[in-house]
Amino acid sequence: MTEDKKTNNKPYDASYQSMDDIPQAKGKKDPFVTKSWREIDRAGIIKDGGNSILYKTGNWTNKKLNFDPEKCINCNLCWPVCPDNCILVDKDGNMKGVDLEHCKDCGFCVEACPTKCLFFTDEKNKEI
Amino acid sequence: MSKKLFLNGADAVAEAMRQINPDVVAAYPITPTTHIVEKFSKFVADGKVKTEFVTVESEHSAMSACIGASASGGRVMTATASQGLIYMAEALFCASGFRLPIVLINGNRALSSPLSIHTDHSDSMAIRDSGFVQVYAKNAQEAYDLTIQAIRIAEHKDVRTPVMVCIEGFQNTHTLDSVVVEDDEVVKKFLGEFEPVDSLLDIDNPVTYGAAVKPDFFFEIKRQQLEGINCAYDVMKSVGEEFEKITGRDYSKVYEEYGLEDADVAIVLMSSSYSTALGVTENMRESGKKIGLLRPKLFRPFPDTEIVEKLKGLKAVAVLDRSMPQGAKYGPLCTEIVTALFNVGKRPKVYNFIHGIGSRETYPSHYDEVFEFLLSSLDEVKEDKLRFLNLNE
Numbered sequence: 001m002t003e004d005k006k007t008n009n010k011p012y013d014a015s016y017q018s019m020d021d022i023p024q025a026k027g028k029k030d031p032f033v034t035k036s037w038r039e040i041d042r043a044g045i046i047k048d049g050g051n052s053i054l055y056k057t058g059n060w061t062n063k064k065l066n067f068d069p070e071k072c073i074n075c076n077l078c079w080p081v082c083p084d085n086c087i088l089v090d091k092d093g094n095m096k097g098v099d100l101e102h103c104k105d106c107g108f109c110v111e112a113c114p115t116k117c118l119f120f121t122d123e124k125n126k127e128i
Numbered sequence: 129m130s131k132k133l134f135l136n137g138a139d140a141v142a143e144a145m146r147q148i149n150p151d152v153v154a155a156y157p158i159t160p161t162t163h164i165v166e167k168f169s170k171f172v173a174d175g176k177v178k179t180e181f182v183t184v185e186s187e188h189s190a191m192s193a194c195i196g197a198s199a200s201g202g203r204v205m206t207a208t209a210s211q212g213l214i215y216m217a218e219a220l221f222c223a224s225g226f227r228l229p230i231v232l233i234n235g236n237r238a239l240s241s242p243l244s245i246h247t248d249h250s251d252s253m254a255i256r257d258s259g260f261v262q263v264y265a266k267n268a269q270e271a272y273d274l275t276i277q278a279i280r281i282a283e284h285k286d287v288r289t290p291v292m293v294c295i296e297g298f299q300n301t302h303t304l305d306s307v308v309v310e311d312d313e314v315v316k317k318f319l320g321e322f323e324p325v326d327s328l329l330d331i332d333n334p335v336t337y338g339a340a341v342k343p344d345f346f347f348e349i350k351r352q353q354l355e356g357i358n359c360a361y362d363v364m365k366s367v368g369e370e371f372e373k374i375t376g377r378d379y380s381k382v383y384e385e386y387g388l389e390d391a392d393v394a395i396v397l398m399s400s401s402y403s404t405a406l407g408v409t410e411n412m413r414e415s416g417k418k419i420g421l422l423r424p425k426l427f428r429p430f431p432d433t434e435i436v437e438k439l440k441g442l443k444a445v446a447v448l449d450r451s452m453p454q455g456a457k458y459g460p461l462c463t464e465i466v467t468a469l470f471n472v473g474k475r476p477k478v479y480n481f482i483h484g485i486g487s488r489e490t491y492p493s494h495y496d497e498v499f500e501f502l503l504s505s506l507d508e509v510k511e512d513k514l515r516f517l518n519l520n521e
């Protein structure tokens with residue numbers, strides 16, 4: 001499934017300039033469709049566990065999360081509230097920043113932070 | 129040694145379930161299948177089976193628990209009927225979409241409103257495209273036999289699809305019948321060891337069930353599912369042949385027929401009505417009438433090729449549907465048969481009769497009436513419309 005994940009987003013991002021650019025119109029293979037039904041795992045079961053890291057959703061957000069390390073007191077209150085494991089804390093418990101490739105701008109960490117060193121700015125997350 | 133017992137259909141199914149000894153049964157009581165799970169829960173309480181019996185708060189939860197248990201690598205069964213089956217509907221599609229080999233016993237019963245606890249096929253016909261294999265039993269013996277075979281069909285590697293064994297409420301579930309119950313060891317050997325596939329509890333090989341699938345794969349997964357259910361057709365025949373070898377009871381075909389070899393006209397029907405219709409057909413054939421009977425046991429996947437083979441040489445056929453086709457041209461069984469025959473060059477005229485709704489009796493005289501109708505239609509083609517047996521017009 002790893003390979004499939006890479007191709008997942010592409011067709012949706014493609015913008016066709018004219019009708020002639022639509023591959024289906026020319027009788028070509030649909031770029032949406034990457035594998036035969038005979039080859040894929042049964043019932044859409046995912047067999048390589050822990051692969052959601054490969055699927056980058058950070059560009060689904062409307063706001064960008066920022067981290068100011070100057071103000072951070074390393075309390076780690078932000079870490080347990082993130083539903084997507086995006087708070088990057090090293091093994092000594094030091095807050096290292098946020099994983100913008102998977103952050104979905106829910107704001108839970110922003111609410112939890114006592115020093116307001118996690119904050120949103122009104123821009124698209126461009127790092128993906 | 130097998131033994132002949134005096135059992136009603138529900139008890140016969142409970143006996144089969146005891147012998148199957150599933151890992152999990154999750155069920156909610158509903159007439160007319162309450163006593164299947166009631167008797168089975170006694171087996172659990174008495175230590176006759178090692179089953180985890182989950183008493184859930186609804187049928188929706190029953191099927192949901194079955195899905196969880198089956199995905200976790202268990203052999204799983206449940207029983208329900210009517211409103212219960214419809215309440216399960218959402219989860220039924222999930223079970224088949226996940227390709228889980230759950231076996232469900234449905235006691236065919238009418239749907240509300242008005243409230244009726246009596247028999248017809250409206251419940252299982254309403255969810256006929258839920259992706260479950262559907263087989264329809266004619267009596268307690270077949271209910272017992274098909275319940276055991278359903279496990280093998282569902283778990284077959286090419287099928288991996290849930291199976292619904294439909295037995296008629298009251299006509300089958302509550303009437304006493306003589307039933308040959310096979311030896312426990314024989315059934316155990318026939319079923320074989322259950323081998324979980326893609327189990328959620330296999331922590332060395334983690335799998336995810338239920339992830340969202342986007343348009344680039346959904347169609348392919350559904351096409352694959354179609355292959356699974358369609359394979360049940362061949363698998364049912366081979367499992368049936370194997371079952372026949374150990375029991376001597378004929379299960380090599382997915383249908384039962386009588387008199388078709390030289391018949392001009394025939395009635396097609398399902399489930400327990402076959403027995404009454406058979407008596408009438410035998411009598412009428414004695415007086416030289418060229419008539420026959422056909423009873424599909426398998427409805428999903430629909431055995432269209434064999435049905436066509438059996439019917440194409442006839443002149444007229446009456447299909448008796450036991451559910452109300454609200455707004456449709458024909459009942460579901462007739463629709464299948466007309467569809468199957470459509471592309472055949474020479475085909476019989478097909479007439480549709482609705483009967484037995486909410487346990488309205490179909491007496492021998494009604495089958496007699498249908499055969500006379502068919503025979504007279506050979507001289508003069510009748511109007512193409514829905515007809516009703518024993519309805520107070």
Ligand code: SF4
Pocket residue numbers: 065081082083084085086087098099102103104105106107108109110
């Ligand atoms: S905004 Fe939400 S998703 Fe993003 S880092 Fe904070 S808690 Fe995690």
Ligand code: SF4
Pocket residue numbers: 071072073074075076077078079095112113114115116117118
């Ligand atoms: S909650 Fe704020 S101060 Fe505490 S570790 Fe997280 S970012 Fe730093």
